[in-house]
Amino acid sequence: MCGIIGYAGHRPAVPLLIEGLRRLEYRGYDSAGVAYIEAGALRLLRAEGKLGELEKKINGRDVTMATTGIGHTRWATHGVPVERNAHPHKDNSGRLALIHNGIIENYQERKNELLELGYTFASETDTEVLVNLIAEGVKETGSILRAMSWAFARVEGAYAVALVSPDEPGVVYAARKSSPLVFGQGVGENFVASDIPAFLPYTREVAFLEDGELVRLDANSWQVFDAATLEPVDKPLHHITWDVQSAQKGGYKHFMLKEIFEQPRVVADCLAGRVDLRAGRVRLPELDGLEPPRRLTIVACGTSYHAGLWGAALIESWARIPVRVEIASEFRYRDLLLDGDDVVLAVSQSGETADTLAGMRRARELGARVLGLCNVVGSTVSREAERVVYTQAGPEISVASTKAMCSQLTVLYLLALYWGAAKGTLPAEVAARALTGVHGLPQVIEAELPRMRERACELARKYASVRSFMYLGRGQSFPLALEGALKLKEISYIHAEGYASGEMKHGPIALIEPDFPTFALALRDPLFPKVKSNLEEVQARDGRIVALTHPGLDLAVDDPWIIPEVWGPLNAFLALPCLQLFAYEMADYLGKDVDQPRNLAKSVTVE
Numbered sequence: 001m002c003g004i005i006g007y008a009g010h011r012p013a014v015p016l017l018i019e020g021l022r023r024l025e026y027r028g029y030d031s032a033g034v035a036y037i038e039a040g041a042l043r044l045l046r047a048e049g050k051l052g053e054l055e056k057k058i059n060g061r062d063v064t065m066a067t068t069g070i071g072h073t074r075w076a077t078h079g080v081p082v083e084r085n086a087h088p089h090k091d092n093s094g095r096l097a098l099i100h101n102g103i104i105e106n107y108q109e110r111k112n113e114l115l116e117l118g119y120t121f122a123s124e125t126d127t128e129v130l131v132n133l134i135a136e137g138v139k140e141t142g143s144i145l146r147a148m149s150w151a152f153a154r155v156e157g158a159y160a161v162a163l164v165s166p167d168e169p170g171v172v173y174a175a176r177k178s179s180p181l182v183f184g185q186g187v188g189e190n191f192v193a194s195d196i197p198a199f200l201p202y203t204r205e206v207a208f209l210e211d212g213e214l215v216r217l218d219a220n221s222w223q224v225f226d227a228a229t230l231e232p233v234d235k236p237l238h239h240i241t242w243d244v245q246s247a248q249k250g251g252y253k254h255f256m257l258k259e260i261f262e263q264p265r266v267v268a269d270c271l272a273g274r275v276d277l278r279a280g281r282v283r284l285p286e287l288d289g290l291e292p293p294r295r296l297t298i299v300a301c302g303t304s305y306h307a308g309l310w311g312a313a314l315i316e317s318w319a320r321i322p323v324r325v326e327i328a329s330e331f332r333y334r335d336l337l338l339d340g341d342d343v344v345l346a347v348s349q350s351g352e353t354a355d356t357l358a359g360m361r362r363a364r365e366l367g368a369r370v371l372g373l374c375n376v377v378g379s380t381v382s383r384e385a386e387r388v389v390y391t392q393a394g395p396e397i398s399v400a401s402t403k404a405m406c407s408q409l410t411v412l413y414l415l416a417l418y419w420g421a422a423k424g425t426l427p428a429e430v431a432a433r434a435l436t437g438v439h440g441l442p443q444v445i446e447a448e449l450p451r452m453r454e455r456a457c458e459l460a461r462k463y464a465s466v467r468s469f470m471y472l473g474r475g476q477s478f479p480l481a482l483e484g485a486l487k488l489k490e491i492s493y494i495h496a497e498g499y500a501s502g503e504m505k506h507g508p509i510a511l512i513e514p515d516f517p518t519f520a521l522a523l524r525d526p527l528f529p530k531v532k533s534n535l536e537e538v539q540a541r542d543g544r545i546v547a548l549t550h551p552g553l554d555l556a557v558d559d560p561w562i563i564p565e566v567w568g569p570l571n572a573f574l575a576l577p578c579l580q581l582f583a584y585e586m587a588d589y590l591g592k593d594v595d596q597p598r599n600l601a602k603s604v605t606v607e
């Protein structure tokens, strides 16, 4: 998830682009750049790090002449966040400059073809491949517009792009497929960006580009085309009433809520280029050439630890690899038994959590191989791990982790399939169900989220006066119960305990009373009868119960929360947003600062 902006008008473009990028920094902030046309020449400036670094490069230069340009703030997916990988990227002839948000899945194939044609590449990015492919298209078709259409017909994946060229000064081309792109109509100026905040101070008249659309704009005109046929497309303009702050939240009240609703896209981005339905297999090139682990230890903290617990059961079941999951702050100080036969997988959203890093370093000292599962390209975990698999969740602004956990579950699911296939322990019919099931998941989650939020609102209001909640789950639902309890604790400050249902009779059941309700995960799986009897023990002590459950299950509780059923382990992807939304609605109803809870930091980098 990066931020892109394009401008053609009467104002100095560079300062306007920089301001627009500042309002898009919530989409990515590890490097940035601009390209602009000045006196018929294509100028490009890029810098590693936050926007301030780019501004330092611009300061002292007279950039006031240029009134056309594009700008990009990056959230790395391909290639570490250094200047050579920052956008914009030029083609080999230096006549085109391109910025891109998204992932070109078949970029390696196209790159190999372009290398055959004599093209050279200065970065590891898929974007540099795309701009050179467009350049090849210009040779083939004779125009930039036709070249973009030609190139898009040859790439798979998600993109929102913008392009400028000194061969058409004053013009910006932009196009989208899956990644967001909006056009803004001004007076004597026009804009394009990945999100409305970028140009909101200048215009509130916007047109939303759909997948497969391409726009050509200059200071006084704009035209949208179907990118495949280049047929003109009429687009209605919409008047936007939001202020910049809520626009950055996409109209949501909090980043946490926005990030919960981003989860369908996050699953899709995590699957992009990794699920080959035709071949019936998972592709994880990051791990190619590495033997599946003989013994696996997952090390993490907080929400990432809960994701690890969930993934461990799948890896054991599908890949028949013994897995233990360790809380990093304990693991790092233990007298560990690890050696070269051990693989340690560090799971971390930020990639900067001190305890997880210390666990990794300890494991490496003892000779174990160390892998990373991380959301931030270029973070310490990703740099210190021997191999790293990225969770494509995009920047997570809210302290309470939501979409990052969803992305961790998705990648752990793929890892279990990948190692299961490599070891030949995964039955073909299970692999087939697992792949088709996860491929269709984003649409199912998307369709259910609004209904889930409604039910979460109702239940949060009903239980807002309680001071404690017990979360119960069994099997694959146990880690989810832990996560539900953590979410409620960290943003609503209500005491919450996450427990394996079977553990209740060994002590915690003593806590049960009407004012200490239970949130149970009672989904259709082989352990449902066990969960049901545990809940009967709770009811026997007048405990009130909210239960996430599936249609048609025989379960009599105070507040059933019925969610649609999908295949096996994928049910977790529908249960998780319910747990997140319940905590969110409770915290919001109680007037808490949801995005910045007290006493908590987004990344715990201290001991």
Ligand code: AGP
Pocket (backbone or CB within 6 Å): 301, 302, 303, 304, 347, 348, 349, 350, 351, 352, 353, 356, 399, 400, 401, 402, 490, 601, 602, 603, 604
């Ligand atoms: C979760 O909502 C919390 N922010 C916290 O528990 C977090 O999961 C933990 O600090 C681990 O962070 P990491 O994934 O960035 O390593």
